Structure formats: structure tokens, C-alpha cells
Amino acid sequence: MHRPSRTLWQRAAISLVLVGLCLGMAWLQLWRAETRGGNFERQQAGAGAAPIALGADQRDAEFLQWRPVMVRGRWLAERTLFLDNKIHRQRVGYHVLTPLQLDGSRAVVLVNRGWVQAPRLRTEIPLIATEPGPVEISGIARKFESKFFEFGKPQPEGQVWQHVRETDYRQRSGLDVLPVIVLQSNAAADGLIRDWSDLQGPGNPAQRHYAYAIMWLIFALMAAGYGLLAWKRA
Secondary structure, rough: OOOOOOOHEEEEHHHHHHHHHHHHHHHHHHHHHHHHHHHHHHHHHHHOOOOOEEEOOOOOOOHHOOOOEEEEEEEEEOOOOOEEEEEEEEEEEEEEEEEEOOOOOOOOEEEEEEEEEEOOOOOOOOOOOOOOOOOOEEEEEEEOOOOOOOOOOOOOOOOOOOOOOHHHHHHHHHHHEEEEEEEOOOOOOOOOOOOOOOHHOOOOHHHHHHHHHHHHHHHHHHHHHHHHHHHHHH
């Protein structure tokens, strides 16, 4: 009776490993589809809700995430920051972030006021018009970013920052800041462009991950077919 060769067993083992790997990747994509799809649905539901009047006692970032908000206060213009390397229609510029001190409180909320093109000399800082009196801002609340692709962890200096982490901002500003950033949506005479489509995402990412899962399942079937074919030929 013919006994399977050592090479055949090796091919069978490789096939099993490949099938297991592909199935694992398919499961991962299904998990990501469920997770990111759920986040997207919560984002859409929050965006369609009635605006929340943002106050100093509202510190639940998860609840506020992607919800429309309104806030009244005064700009702390001297505390304005510029987020570097922000692209709008293939032009390099900054996102302008200014803290807004809430009426009747020492608490502030950081407001992303929009995009401005960078000057020709990178050593220059754009001049931003800021209303001196009380203002009312409407927009979408978003949590501070926590994950970045960067080499090391460069420390923010001056007015130009690469990223704004909540812990860094609290420590360096000394302000009692709410745990969200407001993406301003109402018009203002400051010359800034407010287009948040990139930050809010193009659509439900679950569909893309489902497609990836199907692709990995096809790879698993191909690996299993390779193993069966090798066994039959032996």
C-alpha cells in the first residue's frame, strides 16, 4: 500500500496553515466591519440628533462624540494653535484651533475653526481674524485624537503643533478643557474654510471590511483546493 511521502505531509501542513491564516483574517475583517460599522451608525444617529447646549459640566466624551452642539463664550485668541500639514484641494495649510471660554465658567472647549492656507514662508504664522466679544458657535463635537502615525513622540512647541492630544493640551495650556473638540460649522467673518468631510469619513466602512472578509474566504478556499489537489496527485 502506497504511503504518503514526506513532501506530501509538508504540503498538507502548509495548506492547513494557510487555510487557518486566511480564516483568521476573514474573522478579523468581520469583527472590524461590526465595530466600525457600529461606530458609523452611532455617528450618523448623533449627527441627526437635536443640538446640545454645551456646558462646563458635560464631560462625557463618548456621549458627545459626533453630536451637534452649541456653545456660547469668548475666544481666547492669544491661545490659538495651528495644526500642521492639513491638505485642502491639494493645498497645504493648517487647521486653526482656538479655545472658547464658556459663559459664566472658567472651563473652555477647543474649537477647530477651519482650514487656512500656509504662507509661502513656513516660519510665518497666518493672521486669523477673531471676534473680541461674546460669540455663539455651532458645530459637531469630536473626541481628541489618540492614535497617530509618527516616529517617536515629538513634543509640541510654540503655536504650530503636529497633533493635539488631550493630555498634552491640558498640561501645556493649564486650561480646564472639555474632553471634545468642536468642529465649527456656522459661518464667521474669519476667512477660514470649514469642510469636515475628511474627518467625518466618506461613508459606512463596514461594506469595505465585508468585501475584505469575502476576499480572505476565497483565499482560504484556494489554499484548501491546493491541498486537496496535491493529495490526489500523490
